[in-house]
Amino acid sequence: IxxxxxxxxxxxxxxxxxxxxxxxxxxxxxxxxxxxxxxxxxxxxxxxxxxxxxxxxxxxxxxxxxxxxxxxxxxxxxxxxxxxxxxxxxxxxxxxxxxxxxxxxxxxxxxxxxxxxxxxxxxxxxxxxxxxxxxxxxxxxxxxLKEQRPSNAGQFTTALGESEILHSGTDITLITYGSSVRIAQEAIQLLDQSGIQVELIDLQTLIPLDLNGCVPQSLKKTSRLCILDEDVPGGASAYIFQQLQTQYNIYSLLDAAPVFISAKAHRPAYGSDGDYFSKPNADDVYEVLYAIMQESNPQRFQ
Known part of the structure; x- marks a missing residue:
């Protein structure tokens, strides 16, 4: 057992x-x-x-x-x-x-x-x-993956509905959760090298969602939004945007159309490389976020 x-x-x-x-x-x-x-x-x-x-x-x-x-x-x-x-x-x-x-x-x-x-x-x-x-x-x-075991593993708590900023930036707000956080962190390392500063937010819970208003505070700085998740198109990312728009009217904070990165519209393929072809990877995130900045400043990001 x-x-x-x-x-x-x-x-x-x-x-x-x-x-x-x-x-x-x-x-x-x-x-x-x-x-x-x-x-x-x-x-x-x-x-x-x-x-x-x-x-x-x-x-x-x-x-x-x-x-x-x-x-x-x-x-x-x-x-x-x-x-x-x-x-x-x-x-x-x-x-x-x-x-x-x-x-x-x-x-x-x-x-x-x-x-x-x-x-x-x-x-x-x-x-x-x-x-x-x-x-x-x-x-x-x-x-x-290996993680350090907390000394108070039986006592410490994680709050419900509180998003967390994992990486500060002023160019784009990237929202995600779960396993996609690690993918986002890999992409951010590449984007840093290209001079793009991404603010990464881990939602942590989907119900409830961002009760501490972390996302709108970030968008006031960046005015650009990307939502990353592993559901099919129109899945969790659509729910996340709808909730944030209803709660905080985030569309009024945007200078560019929001962008969504999701899995492909099918089940993951067989084999160890199935996720690579079916799920978003760091290269996908890099390309999408770079394109956002290229549109806003084509002379700098060619």
Missing amino acids: GGVNQSLEGLQSQFGEHRVFDTGIREATIVGQAIGLAMRGLRPIAEIQYLDYLLYALQLMSDDLATLSWRTMGRQKAPVIISTRGHRLEGVWHSGSPMGMIINACRGIYICVPRNMQKAAGFYNTLLKSDEPALVIEPLNGYR
């Missing part, structure tokens, strides 16, 4: 089989069991192997979990935390990022999209103190 990526290895022997146990590999059953446990007063963390497989449980999440408090006028609650991992890795079945579909179906559930495992741990600590259901989507390729 320990989960598909062994992130829970050793927990059953440490805490006992009544607190840590296997289920059948049927996503609807896993979420249904978690809802039942939560309604009886427990705080279950239900693991779904990969984000692609969350779709098999989407009806329960949308119809039952997300609506429980509303349907009962707050008399019942189910603080379920659904833990999964997704975005880029390799293969058609393990690299999906159907965020637009999930967002639209799961209003009423927090959706957390940490860029690394430290941020994910902070979300779990935050959500275990909450009475609301939540979905945490860990970056799948993070299991192949």
Whole structure:
């Protein structure tokens, strides 16, 4: 026991089989069991192997979990935390990022999209103190990267709805989340060499979204916007822009049309190079952002 990526290895022997146990590999059953446990007063963390497989449980999440408090006028609650991992890795079945579909179906559930495992741990600590259901989507390729383990891993928290500026700049605001943050950081290193200063913002959560107003404050400096994600065109990036426009009227802060970088309009191809051809990479981000600056100053950026 320990989960598909062994992130829970050793927990059953440490805490006992009544607190840590296997289920059948049927996503609807896993979420249904978690809802039942939560309604009886427990705080279950239900693991779904990969984000692609969350779709098999989407009806329960949308119809039952997300609506429980509303349907009962707050008399019942189910603080379920659904833990999964997704975005880029390799293969058609393990690299999906159907965020637009999930967002639209799961209003009423927090959706957390940490860029690394430290941020994910902070979300779990935050959500275990909450009475609301939540979905945490860990970056799948993070299991192949080393991170420093915090000394207070069981105590520190990551705030919901607070975007974070990871790189300051004055030319373009680049918004993203999850595994795409690392891609954006790689592109920014290249853009720095070309004299383009990018302000990188990690949204961290999609529901709620940028409650601290990080994006409009950035756009007041840059007046240019690019949204990067791994969903198909018209997916999560469209939701992000709509939310920001509704909350902050960001279009009035722009001197150029907003630009969107997404995955291709198909599932990731088979093989280790499938993500390279299906998902945005650092070169894609560089070319798009360079073109934005070239349009505004063609003499400087030829």
